Every structure is written in C-alpha cells, then in structure tokens.
Amino acid sequence: MRVLLSTYGTRGDVEPLVALAVRLQALGVEIRMCAPPDEEFVRRLADIGVRLVPVGPPVRAMMRGTSLPPAAELSRYRNELVDAQFDVLPAAVEGCDALVVAGLAQIGARSVAEAAGIRYVYASYSAVNLPSPHHAPPPRPGWPQPETADNLTRWKLDAQQVNAQFAETLNGHRAALGLSPVDNVRDHVYSDRPWLAADPVLGRWPDTPDLDVIQTGAWGLPDERPLPADLLAFLDAGAPPVYVGFGSLRPAPDIARRAVEELRAQGQRVLVSRGWADLDVAEDRDDCFTIGEVSHRTLFGRVAAVVHHGGAGTTLTAARAGVPQVVVPLQLADNPYWASRVAALDIGAALDGSTLTDDALTLAVKTALAPGTRARAADLGPRIHTDGAEVAARLLVDSLR
Incomplete structure (x- = not known):
C-alpha cells in the first residue's frame, strides 16, 4: 500500500503530515510526500525515511519580510503554485492508492487524484477553515474582507473569491486531463467529507448539517529531545x-x-x-x-x-x-x-x-x-x-x- 501526502506552507503545515506519515509507516504503508523544498523539510523527512518531492519555491524565503507581498504578487504566486502541482503531482502519485492533502493551497491535488482514479482525502488543521454558519471564514492574505457580519454570506463571498483566483487556472488543467470543469473551487478542494485534524477539546467541529466532517484529533508526534x-x-x-x-x-x-x-x-x-x-x-x-x-x-x-x-x-x-x-x-x-x-x-x-x-x-x-x-x-x-x-x-x- 502506498500513499502520497501533500502540503505547502510553513512548519506548522508540514509537521502534522510528518506525524501521519510515521503512523502510516507503522501500519506498513509506503509514504511519499510533496512539500516545499526548504532544507529543514528535506532533513525532517529524511529523519523518518521519506523522500521529499519538492513543489513550488522555498517558503522560508517568502517569510523574510516584515509584511506579506502585495496582493498582485500573491495572486501570481498562487496560480504558479497550481501550475507546479500539475507539473509534479501526476508523477508523484503514480502507483499510489490514496492522496492525502492539507491546506487550501492544494488546489490541483483532487484533480490529479481523480485522473489517477485513487482515493482523495482533504484535511484541515482548524475548524475555522471549513464552511459553517457558526464561524466566519479565516482572513486570506491579499483578499478584501467582506463588511457583512453574517457568516453564511461571508462564506458565499469567500467561495466567489476562491473562484476568481483559481477557477480559470484549475479548469484549464482539468480540461488537459480530460476532466469536466468545477464551478466551486473551494468546495471541490475540501470535498464533501473532509477530515479535521484538530483536538476536539481545544477546537471541536460545530454541528453543521451541510458538511460531513470527520474529526480525528490533532496530528502530532512525541518530541522527547533533551533541552540544551x-x-x-x-x-x-x-x-x-x-x-x-x-x-x-x-x-x-x-x-x-x-x-x-x-x-x-x-x-x-x-x-x-x-x-x-x-x-x-x-x-x-x-x-x-x-x-x-x-x-x-x-x-x-x-x-x-x-x-x-x-x-x-x-x-x-x-x-x-x-x-x-x-x-x-x-x-x-x-x-x-x-x-x-x-x-x-x-x-x-x-x-x-x-x-x-x-x-x-x-x-x-x-x-x-x-x-x-x-x-x-x-x-x-x-x-x-x-x-x-x-x-x-x-x-x-x-x-x-
């Protein structure tokens, strides 16, 4: 059994998937992992016997400034990351039985899994990232925040913003794979049964009939390293x-x-x-x-x-x-x-x-x-x-x- 894991972001995005990789390996599963090519992630995965398949530019270099890049630069960067996913993931997923991804940045992943005919799982590390009337969408860098206080309206506007950013790029790649277009990119990425990798005591998923969320608990590993x-x-x-x-x-x-x-x-x-x-x-x-x-x-x-x-x-x-x-x-x-x-x-x-x-x-x-x-x-x-x-x-x- 072989599984491809994929994420893009800082250490907080990568470490939970490292924990999942270790637990899957203990069950006899072979793991591949797509992540940013930062040297610390390469070393971290090498420590657990997993080779990193690099996707996109290093993240740490982006975090050097005291503020995020301008909105236009972020928009270009996001679409280039989608292109990079379609360049890398199809080869990385060959021979795999499932693709597990974390983070909205994984725009291309479900389409790659669909084309390969394998299981797709989307995971969020926080309840707030998933649509619910009980909370508003999280702030997304470079996108305007809606003025309304109504959560459902804010989620509707959020979906429109995700579509405006990604729909043309995503559907262009889907057409090249012989797949039909999607009309709601965000919900397509999330799927109709996402996983929530968050502790139920600290951040329980609120009852939301329109979305079947599986809350597994947070993904982490013991870290008993001695202090200096x-x-x-x-x-x-x-x-x-x-x-x-x-x-x-x-x-x-x-x-x-x-x-x-x-x-x-x-x-x-x-x-x-x-x-x-x-x-x-x-x-x-x-x-x-x-x-x-x-x-x-x-x-x-x-x-x-x-x-x-x-x-x-x-x-x-x-x-x-x-x-x-x-x-x-x-x-x-x-x-x-x-x-x-x-x-x-x-x-x-x-x-x-x-x-x-x-x-x-x-x-x-x-x-x-x-x-x-x-x-x-x-x-x-x-x-x-x-x-x-x-x-x-x-x-x-x-x-x-």
Whole structure:
C-alpha cells in the first residue's frame, strides 16, 4: 500500500503530515510526500525515511519580510503554485492508492487524484477553515474582507473569491486531463467529507448539517529531545520564565520587544525564541534568555506561560502542557481562531496584534499569570488527545482495504 501526502506552507503545515506519515509507516504503508523544498523539510523527512518531492519555491524565503507581498504578487504566486502541482503531482502519485492533502493551497491535488482514479482525502488543521454558519471564514492574505457580519454570506463571498483566483487556472488543467470543469473551487478542494485534524477539546467541529466532517484529533508526534545545557542552566537558575515566540511568522518588530519589556516590568523571567523571524529583542541576562530550535513539548512543561502568534501547533502544545497562553495573532489564516479558542476556554488571553495597546498587553499578561487561569490551563492539559495521527492512519488504511 502506498500513499502520497501533500502540503505547502510553513512548519506548522508540514509537521502534522510528518506525524501521519510515521503512523502510516507503522501500519506498513509506503509514504511519499510533496512539500516545499526548504532544507529543514528535506532533513525532517529524511529523519523518518521519506523522500521529499519538492513543489513550488522555498517558503522560508517568502517569510523574510516584515509584511506579506502585495496582493498582485500573491495572486501570481498562487496560480504558479497550481501550475507546479500539475507539473509534479501526476508523477508523484503514480502507483499510489490514496492522496492525502492539507491546506487550501492544494488546489490541483483532487484533480490529479481523480485522473489517477485513487482515493482523495482533504484535511484541515482548524475548524475555522471549513464552511459553517457558526464561524466566519479565516482572513486570506491579499483578499478584501467582506463588511457583512453574517457568516453564511461571508462564506458565499469567500467561495466567489476562491473562484476568481483559481477557477480559470484549475479548469484549464482539468480540461488537459480530460476532466469536466468545477464551478466551486473551494468546495471541490475540501470535498464533501473532509477530515479535521484538530483536538476536539481545544477546537471541536460545530454541528453543521451541510458538511460531513470527520474529526480525528490533532496530528502530532512525541518530541522527547533533551533541552540544551545552557537553556537548562537558565531554567534552573530561577522561577519558571515566560516563553515568547512567533514560530514561522514574522510579527511587527515592536510586538516581541513590547511583550518582553512588559513581562520584565512585571518581574517575570523571559525566554525569547528566535523562530524564522530570527528575533533578537533582548540581551541574555539573568532574567532573559534567547533560544533557537528546541522541543516545545519538553520546554513548555517548565514555563509559566506562553506568548505566541496563535498557530495551531503552538496552541495545542501549550494547552497539552497545561500552561496559560497570551495569543497575539497576526490577522492571518487560523491565528485569530486559535486566539478566540484560548479566550473562550479561559486558559489565557487573546489580543489584537494589529491594534495592540500597552494597557491591553499589561492586562493580558496579568490575566494569563493569575492563579485561576493557571488552574484552568492545568486542568485542561490532561484532557487533550494525543492519538489523532494514529486514528487518521487507521481510518485511511481501513478504508483502502
């Protein structure tokens, strides 16, 4: 049995599929994986014995600026990525029994699976990415946000925007494959039975009769790597610090700096994660330390709170560790959604990164560090599921058999 996995994006897009790959391999499935050609993804897949089939340009280079590219450049980039998928995926899927994809960027994948006559599965890492009257669509970079507050109307407009961006390109490729055109690109990509790879305690799918969603739980792997000696020395030298990091995203420069200054003003020790933004906002001192890539699973059990951008993976890992969170989301993809979930579960505080005030930041830090918040976060941690990737792997293998 052979399965092709495919995604395009940052580490938060790739790592869940790595987890699924490992669980599928344990069931005897041969894995191929399409992903961006960034060197760290090549190494990561090599570690689990999977060869990366590169699609599109490296992602990290795109994330170097302090802002996203202009709308016209993003539009061109998106269509070029669709072309790249039709160039690469047909050969990559040869001999495969199924194609599992994650992310709306996988515009061409279902058509390739259809032409090959194999099983197609679309997976989302957050409920907010799938249409429901219970939430609005996530913000999509370069596209205007509708003024209406009605969720169903917003989803209808979202489908129109996806069509405007992709329909001509997608249907041109489908015609070349002898396939009929599609009139709703977004729902075509999602399929009529998508999977939701998100924890049901942290982000449950709301009952939505028009869409049959299978929620497997979040896809992740244990990460028991030991922490570096210098980091351990800092942790052992005082009270648990507050972690500040923005993962693969580059926040406005002052956000990280202001967060560190506020934490230190409240007498907190601080850990700053460089991330892809290569943050360097504080000198290493007795109360502040800068770190590179480490195991969040190992680290978060030793911090007082986690300040982050609202990525699905960071939100999940912090919640599983039972520590409070301060989420400063960029207005991008599912970041605002995870911020809202932290606030709704009362395990931290959510801020608006685009209009962050000093008073709001002060209150958020105090809220996250309050005894009641710490107690709620600690209570939630043991309830987080850890078997989502295994559930998904068995579901896929059983369906193929």
